[in-house]
Amino acid sequence: MRILILGGTVFLSREIARQALERGHEVTCVSRGDGIPDGATHVRIDRAAVIDPAAPAWQALAAQRWDAVVDVARTPSWMRTASTALADAAKHWTFVSTINVxxxxxxxxxxxxxxxxxxxxxxxxxxxxxxxxxxx
Structure with a gap:
């Protein structure tokens, strides 16, 4: 599977990325920082700064097809931007937010x-x- 993880550098998103890689999936992590698991592709986007779903960084991701997107967000507007940009690119979307529950x-x-x-x-x-x- 091709999995896009919005996050991937710390806490839950890093562990999801690590386990997906361990199971042989192709993983791309979108984050503003470093520290993605070895074997994952890193796309650097600061979700607090790149808020337009039509921005080139989001459109480059939208031009690809993803079997699953895992969005580990803490800010509702971040999820809204990503889901708008990638609406037609993902077969399945999982949104995880423990801070906004x-x-x-x-x-x-x-x-x-x-x-x-x-x-x-x-x-x-x-x-x-x-x-x-x-x-x-």
């Missing part, structure tokens, strides 16, 4: 049953997100 981040150590976000707003602002109480 919960509606209220002001209580460190809160339980997993807290209110969670349903859908980001068009502006991508955390204070404007809709949420649902998962404990209800």
């Amino acid at each position: 919960y509606a209220d981040l002001s209580h460190p150590g809160a339980s997993a049953g807290g209110a969670v976000l349903v859908e980001p707003s068009a502006a991508g602002d955390l204070d404007k997100l809709d949420f649902v109480d998962a404990s209800a």
Whole structure:
């Protein structure tokens, strides 16, 4: 499989890339930093800076075909840019976000049953997100 990982340098995205390579998949990691696993192709994009899905860097990725995209993002606008740019290029899309799951981040150590976000707003602002109480 051809797998595009948006991230790939730290934490979960690096481990996903490592395991995919270990299983013989072709892996491309998109990140602003270094440190992708050996054997992966690196495409340098700073998602905080390249926010236009029509930007050349995104269009170069969109010109390819991906069996799967794994997007490990922490900012809703990053996911929106990538999914817009790559909508026709990917057979399957997996979005993983652990930082944007919960509606209220002001209580460190809160339980997993807290209110969670349903859908980001068009502006991508955390204070404007809709949420649902998962404990209800």
